[in-house]
Amino acid sequence: MAIKQQQWGAMGLVAGLVMGAVAALPTLAQSANFESFTLDEATPNASVSGVTNGIFALSNISGRDRTGNICTGFADTNPDHIMVLQQDLAALTLQVNSGSNDTSLLVQGPDGSVRCGQDTGRRNPDARIQDQSWAAGTYRVWVGSHHHGQRYSYSLNVSP
Template identity: 45%
Template sequence: MLSLNRSCFPLLILLGAVPVMAERANFETLTLASGFNKATAIVRGYTSGSYSLSSLANSDRDKRPCIGYGDPNPDHILILENDFPKLALQVNSGGKDTTLVIRGPDQNTIRCNFSASDTQDARIEDEDWKAGRYEVWVGSMAAGQRLNYRLSAQ
């Protein structure tokens, strides 16, 4: 039995180095079902980190660039209990320059945006959101910049 444990030790070290899908988010989870109350579909957090969000994807499915800096772990988990034909996520940081990266339930559907308007806050409005678990990163344009924000679903 002892020799079995010794032979498994290198394998255990190797397995410990393999990245896994993020199980936890830095901040609150947002769960939405059809007819959700927009007034309460809000989560809060702050940007931080020097992880380049373009490491997740260079661009999204519509060829928009994925840019900004944040944490390697998602800031929020978005749970859609059913399909949404149209959905928008809006960052409100008081007009600071924010970015958004959202990775869909299949791990291949990426949505990105930044500086949606003169307010500088990012917004993603898109169609055909499938039910499931989404990972959401809210980033800043400068590495290590801490910006408090609210993220709302509309």
């Protein structure tokens, strides 16, 4: 009898741990390092800020984006921002401003598709994504640096 009680006790402990871990998964998957924001037709612009933390290769999320661009740079394992689109938007531009440091940008859409942004030009190595057809849903946004371990303060501006 004592052995059965111990077995049931151990099984209850394991079940409790598994249920706790499963309950925490959605929270972990959606947590962001910095501000989250929501866009719609009435509020199509946003500006958020953060600091790059270049330790995780963005190519681990995706080697190339949906149009074949190479995804480069280093960021944190968690997304830096969560962007929620309340409805489909025809076009969006995401522009990093870090004082012309060499930044990168990766956005993962609600369907798992990826958009990557690179330097905007030789004079401004800050990253930008300018693209069409943004479906309503939740997007995870990583702002990174091109070199491992670089920390840059930045603002991320989003506009149609």
